[in-house]
Amino acid sequence: MLTTTLASVVIGSLFVSSLSYANTDADQDGIDDSVEQTLLLKYAPKLYLHPDEDNKPSSIDWYLQRVAMRFHHDGGCSDDQILALGSVTQANLSQQAHQTKKMALLAHRQ
Numbered sequence: 001m002l003t004t005t006l007a008s009v010v011i012g013s014l015f016v017s018s019l020s021y022a023n024t025d026a027d028q029d030g031i032d033d034s035v036e037q038t039l040l041l042k043y044a045p046k047l048y049l050h051p052d053e054d055n056k057p058s059s060i061d062w063y064l065q066r067v068a069m070r071f072h073h074d075g076g077c078s079d080d081q082i083l084a085l086g087s088v089t090q091a092n093l094s095q096q097a098h099q100t101k102k103m104a105l106l107a108h109r110q
């Protein structure tokens, strides 16, 4: 409760302090973009990597271009490919289904 109240005060004060900027909401999320930028600059996490670290952070899109989506079966059946390598996107990721599993569920309900 205290955290929520404090967050509201901080966001409210940032909003008031940003009124001198032009009001824009390019991403149309209902929050002025200058408020978002102010919050980002103030509260964005900082990540420190060891100089010898081989695995650097990447974007979601970079990662998805390098993976395939497969359905794994236990018990000796081979995997089923849902999306081929390079065809997985943020837009189609949640729209996939395993057709065999779906058909088995429909048959079971009858």
Ligand SMILES: [Ca+2]
Pocket: 024, 025, 026, 027, 028, 029, 030, 031, 032, 033, 036
């Ligand atoms: Ca916005």
